[in-house]
Amino acid sequence: xxxxxxxxxxxxxxxxxxxxxxxxxxELEGIEEVPEEKVRIAMFKVGDVHIELLEALSPDxxxxxxxxxxxxxxxxIALGVDxxxxxxxxxKSKNVQLTYDEAKLVSKGTRKINFIHPKMTxxxxxxxxxxxxxxx
Ligand code: CMX
Numbered sequence: 607x608x609x610x611x612x613x614x615x616x617x618x619x620x621x622x623x624x625x626x627x628x629x630x631x632x633e634l635e636g637i638e639e640v641p642e643e644k645v646r647i648a649m650f651k652v653g654d655v656h657i658e659l660l661e662a663l664s665p666d667x668x669x670x671x672x673x674x675x676x677x678x679x680x681x682x683i684a685l686g687v688d689x690x691x692x693x694x695x696x697x698k699s700k701n702v703q704l705t706y707d708e709a710k711l712v713s714k715g716t717r718k719i720n721f722i723h724p725k726m727t728x729x730x731x732x733x734x735x736x737x738x739x740x741x742x
Pocket of ligand 1: 613643668671672705730733
């Protein structure tokens with residue numbers, strides 16, 4: 607496993623992008639909607655890892671609920687894996703509580719993801735992600 611990205615929940619993606627791109631001068635890889643997760647995201651490359659800003663697309667999005675409860679801030683840490691199906695299988699065999707029974711294909715089939723419940727990890731939502739289209 608390696609660190610893939612840190613996800614930050616924000617209220618207004620366009621405003622947040624202005625800070626990370628124009629003030630911090632981080633390299634913006636792209637902005638996209640991920641309807642499967644009810645979010646719009648901006649992905650920035652920071653060395654070998656990424657910072658992902660997430661804005662809710664609807665009030666029932668996990669991001670909207672998170673911001674309502676805790677405010678803006680770090681929402682999850684994502685671990686990159688080579689084969690997420692294998693990892694999910696292994697975690698399930700160890701009774702780890704996952705969000706989805708099987709890893710979910712998102713972002714037009716470019717990523718496959720699942721999440722480990724924060725109560726198992728010391729209060730941090732952990733994503734496991736396999737990138738099917740690799741970033742340079
Ligand atoms: N990090 C840490 N703790 C979190 C959390 C997060 N991101 N989200 C919720 N919690 C905590 C809450 O504070 C709450 O704690 P207490 O019981 O101590 O009050 C507890 O978890 C339950 O919170 P909840 O609001 O009732 O939320 P749910 O249990 O319904 O869901 C979670 C929480 C993490 C299981 C759910 O949001 C989930 O499965 N998330 C994965 C999917 C997701 O987040 N998608 C958006 C990102 C998509 C992407 O990266 O592309």
